[in-house]
Amino acid sequence: MVDALLRNRDALHSVLTRVATAEAATDELFRSMRALSGAPWELLRNSPDRLGRLATFLPSNNLLYSYVLFGVIPSLYTDEVRIRPSARVAPAAMAVHEILGPQLRGLGGGRIIMAPSSQREFLADCARSDAVVFTGQPDNGEAVAAHLPADALLLTFGSGPNPLVVGPEADPEAVTRTVLDARLYNSGQDCLCTDVVLVHRSVVGEVVPRLADALSGVRVGDRRDSGTRVAPLVYPDAVEDAAGFLAAHREFTVRGGGVDMARHVVEPTLLHLPWQDAFHPPEFFSPVVCVMEYDDPGQITRWLRSPEETARGMYVQVFGEPALAGAARISTSVVCHERITFDAEDGNRPFGGYGPRAGSVRRHGTATGRPLLLSAEAGLRAGA
Template identity: 75%
Template sequence: MHSAVIDVEPETVCAGGGATAPAHPGHPEGPVSAEVERIVPALVETLLDNREELLSVLTRVATRQAAVDEFFRSLRALSGAPWELLRNSPGKLGRLATFLPSNNLLYSYVLFGVVPSLYTDEVRMRPSARVAPAAMAVHDIIGPRVRAAVGGRFEMAPVSQREFLDACAHSDAVVFTGQPDNAGTVAARIPHDALFLGFGSGPNPVVVGPEADLDTACRSVLAARLYNSGQDCLCTDIVFVHRSVARELTTRLADALSAVRVGDRREADTLVAPLVYPDAVEGAAEFLAGHQEFVVRGGRADLARNIVEPSLLHLPWRPGFHPPEFFSPVVLTMEYDDPRLIEQWLRSPEETARGMYVQVFGEPALRGPRIGTSVVCDGRVTFDVEDGNRPFGGYGPRAGHVRRGGAVTARPLLLSAEAGRRARS
């Protein structure tokens, strides 16, 4: 494995909670090529022409509501590609190898495959084994048009991880979206000067302070927790609620959860469906069983049907508690009475390692642009600030980091921005 120097990059400009790429004065940003201006509208048209077919594939692993949202996020990211390339001037990459995640099949395909193909000679993607048939179906719909448009190699194959590591060993850049503990093993296989982008996850806490509008806070918490039945790395895993509003907020949340429809993920009004990952059901069931005294609403899991009941738990302040990634519709609130406690929690070694976003409502003592390694989203949730054409995540090394030349830097990630840095170095 390459020797590594771990660094946390200084704060970049933050607009409303979204981290943006730092400016590069002295490096002129050239015009986007006429080829890109021709290709992108054609690919956007491909998505639009195949909308229902794509949604049919996406709802194999996502609720209809989440799939529609993902479709439009994909359209936006693809439409924004000329702006992204103009801003970052990524130069030309020879080969990109991408480990695709097991969710957001279309969106990740666009972010880590289609957009990079505009400045890469060869793109090779490996779908997650959990969802390989659905991921390959997305590729079958879009892939031929991308190959024809970009004129380069654009491939996806459900090969073994060992076989795909051989492709990584000859790549200029590797995007890894698997478990953070496996990132080092993959990075050790790539050339010393290649780019390695490791995308992880974090707890993305919500803070509901004494000055919060509780209607807004309740809607925001549910939006940040129940997206695709909770199966997204942007979903929040813990909600810190000030003692003065804790009783009212938990009452509102319990009432709202009691009205959540659990059903077929293909139906438009289904908010929670059977989970795609059996281990997520098992993990939720184990957590619920071990914390029954804190259950306010729900609290049951059906392992046979892969269903976790929309559940609310309310815990007293526990400074040493660090929530798991639920990947299920479990809303966990924890009461606090001093915002300095939350700052200390965010700066703990555990949360410094996995800091992504912290979403703040009505707590003026917690201000951005970041606390510890977590980017502050003021009055907005992660799904509001996430933008496929801008760097993603926070500054926790387990949440996201880039490796090149033996150095490891934790910061929000965007491949074109990192490729632009590499071209200018």
């Protein structure tokens, strides 16, 4: 399977850059190969139950990687995988399947069937499936759950703000590069991107100017160009949401703030906000770096334990904050020490945190928020 990706890497890269920057598409190819290479270990470790049918709602980004995680690897223990591509990117998703599907059929997995369909039509497939993978808004996941039989396994993958903490012992220059890596992946269009950067007041005077300078050098252009870091956004509503947020917070703008609605371009932007307990950032899905200044690490733990953040706790990335050292999780957020979410994510291990709106597994009408991996949940289903 890895060989099939390697043989078709140029064709796949060309398809992926319809919706992703060239840099992100290259990363996605490597992540997909790594996940396939780790699949034998994953299945040996989790001993998943044999599934008759899996129904997968493919997300509108990370098309190849999601196809591998929620289609190809599950096909090794599933008779039939049915995939519904997101209507927003259906032609690109279908192109990935057309490239890889014929080559994967002869490699011992189950059938992988992908076809555009209405949500109503696909819900009928879900109702006849042993397991369902849903990627999208949690409220829509609840609607899917209502159509499933009681014994069906439902995994819902949402998103979280993934705050990045810059503590008093962080290296300002190094952490500047880290923040951009965490925020600008695929122009910010990824659920693992950081939506708020919490900076200790003792270093904010060094970090904010460095971030402003670094953002001024970010190249904006065609997503197919390998030098482009920020490209036109794929989703018009993401442009509209960013424009609305930036207009409402214009007084906090340090750098950027421009939005070209016609070209779907959001300028790389830096905001600097004072601490607000009640501030819960939206999922920007755009190149907006939102800094909020804190005085005491207790503010961070209280914020993460608020009802809003407990519900959507995913990851919290901690750099140079000794008060948070050693913690495995804070409330429902899994702690990444001195690394960002993209470094921590591993396609062969459970993904995410414990916030029910960030990701949950549902059995017999009960939903539980926890890190998710389909093979592990199918193993639990079998009593392994």
